[in-house]
Amino acid sequence: MLESDEIDESEGRPAVRRSALYIGLRNGILGHGIDPGTKLPEDELGAIYSVSRTVVRAALQALAHDRLVRLEPNRGAFVAKPTRTEAREVFEARALVEPKVAALAAGIATHADVERLHRHLEEEHKAVRAGKDGEAVMLSAQFHVAIAEIAGQSIFTEMVRDLCSRSSLIISLYWRRRDTICESHAHHALVDAIAKRSALDASELMTSHLVDLLSGLDLSERQSSGKKLADILMGRSPARGSEP
Amino acid sequence: MLESDEIDESEGRPAVRRSALYIGLRNGILGHGIDPGTKLPEDELGAIYSVSRTVVRAALQALAHDRLVRLEPNRGAFVAKPTRTEAREVFEARALVEPKVAALAAGIATHADVERLHRHLEEEHKAVRAGKDGEAVMLSAQFHVAIAEIAGQSIFTEMVRDLCSRSSLIISLYWRRRDTICESHAHHALVDAIAKRSALDASELMTSHLVDLLSGLDLSERQSSGKKLADILMGRSPARGSEP
DNA sequence: TTGGCAGACTTTGTATACGAAACGCCGATA
């Protein structure tokens, strides 16, 4: 509820207009209420939110730039379906950016910042215990963004926000059953390192946390046969490993 | 002007529609035909390109997401004016991302890739010799993007593209007179390192090249008194209360 | 002369309307 606002009302970007539709749709996708690949017809969305197609299109375009929806010319909008390759690339980018950001954050975090992270952790725990999986993933992403905000580098914050958004989508697609507890544990350790102002620890913990996250994903090339076939026929990414 | 297309027709992003207006405006800003801070009225742009305000708004929104224009609610669109802080952050981000990207590129560059870079270098030289300053900066940015494309990581490519766009704007704002030759020299050395498949060299050369670029900028807080004053009065914290 | 106010003008924000392209259905034909 209240955190819906916090996602986008972060102090970093004052100028960009974000309609209620944008926020709602974004939370819907990130909270896994809407499956990847789902079509998002303009009329329908306009009817739901009682706005005209004009504003729907604007929101859709913004979401498309965030890579959360895919705009196909003359076809419409669909919630994005990152490929495994994209997924790997996203995590490779995170592995580069986030340890650096964590180190920066550890270097300048105030007591209030640490307090804030602790509160966030609390919420995460609550969501996990309540079994609200989608919300937990969303809060987890917000945790990473929160660290970036502490680091105080707006460009890095943007990057992390973007990458975490996509990661949420990726997780909803490629997550294989595994214990979520370990993640919360990693977050705790991270906060401790930041509280201790240990940049090195924070950096290394972030690295291993991301490796851990990635290892929880099923990014092997096979899996659902129909999808692969469709991809090949469409000409999207035919080259890499062929599946018998 | 054939390169105008190449900027945005890169193979990385097939779905996003980019109107002629978007491309034209982008090139106008990046090529320094339009000064930062300039207002971009919807009607005027629509008249120039013979399109309705609908498509103008879409292009403006896309540009805003690229941080090339700034959208002020009920005020209109202005070409962005990065602050010195933002400028520093952009280059800090580049310092993190681009050496990594250069190393990746060096690791997998084909002969054709190196050839392409050489051709690009040639164009850069031509632009510099012709005294086309704006075009030279634009080509320089494209060079960095080209390296990212060779690296073959679409997320990194996006990042570099974004950061280079902003850098063009930053350079047009904060560049202090200095020799441009050194830059071309750095690019040459970079290509050589990539041709030799030396990831370490490429990484280090990129780092020093970026440091060099940054040192060519005047990012000190004072500088031209008039502009500074205007900045303070306009952007920072306008004295809310009435003047005694 | 200066400060404040009210009006018109300009520019943006949103809605609606119309044209175009794509998809699906159905019948005709080999």
Next chain:
DNA sequence: TATCGGCGTTTCGTATACAAAGTCTGCCAA
């Protein structure tokens, strides 16, 4: 019976129209 082509429906793309917010100018009063 399977395939191909035409037609209708649906949805998107663009233009235009109207409403709201902001800005500027000119006037009046202190």
